Amino acid sequence: MTDRTHLGDVPPDWLAASTSLAQATRELVEAVALSDADATVLDEARSEVAALTERLRATARPHALRPGPADLAALRAADAGSIVVRPTNPGAVPLEISVRADTAEATWTAGPVHEGPPGSLHGGTSASLLDSVLGTLVQVRGTPAVTGTLTVRYRRRVPLGVPLTVSAALGERDGRRLPVTGRIEAGGEVCVEAEALFVAVER
């Protein structure tokens, strides 16, 4: 398993099991973040988690799985389709990103783990969500590229517990520069706007 780096390289049943484990781990993270159990219970839980960590570390690969060229190829060829990014990484927000022509969109509901101001989403998480959706659109409709600049305007607080729409639109390429704009909306209201410049790289 250690030579597998791209999502498309792994067998479907293994991917389903890993995705399911990652989701259960996100639920564990939320339970830890919110737990009011007494210190004895927390200590017992720590021992159980540490044992599990040791068991999984024995088969660790060097990198978390990520989309690769083969994963993007079908989407590049079609006018519309979707890709799931980081489903097996419990430290990341998993997103199913739909790409249609030069636009992309994903839906996600934030929970207390990502709280910044009381009851609202952390601004860094908003920027990260936008970077993921804008960046995926660039990789699918443009070329391999990295974020050169990401400017985020926080217009209003992003609520927790309601579906958020994260969208992106690709601008006109200028040499190695690929401009992309995006936004996060909740209940039909724009909460965050972004402008980014991606820079094309070899790979």
Ligand SMILES: CCCCCCCCCCCCCCCC(=O)SCCNC(=O)CCNC(=O)[C@H](O)C(C)(C)COP(=O)(O)OP(=O)(O)OC[C@H]1O[C@@H](n2cnc3c(N)ncnc32)[C@H](O)[C@@H]1OP(=O)(O)O
């Ligand atoms: C990678 C493949 C993945 C494929 C798999 C698919 C995965 C599918 C899911 C991915 C979805 C997640 C996507 C997350 C995307 C990140 O989060 S990437 C991580 C954050 N970004 C980085 O770490 C980038 C770090 N910076 C760098 O690597 C280098 O500074 C850069 C940006 C490549 C530029 O360096 P360089 O290659 O030496 O280029 P340079 O000659 O300086 O500049 C080239 C042109 O760009 C312009 N430029 C350069 N930097 C900037 C800037 N910051 N602002 C404005 N303009 C700039 C220059 O003015 C120049 O323009 P021209 O003179 O050509 O007109």
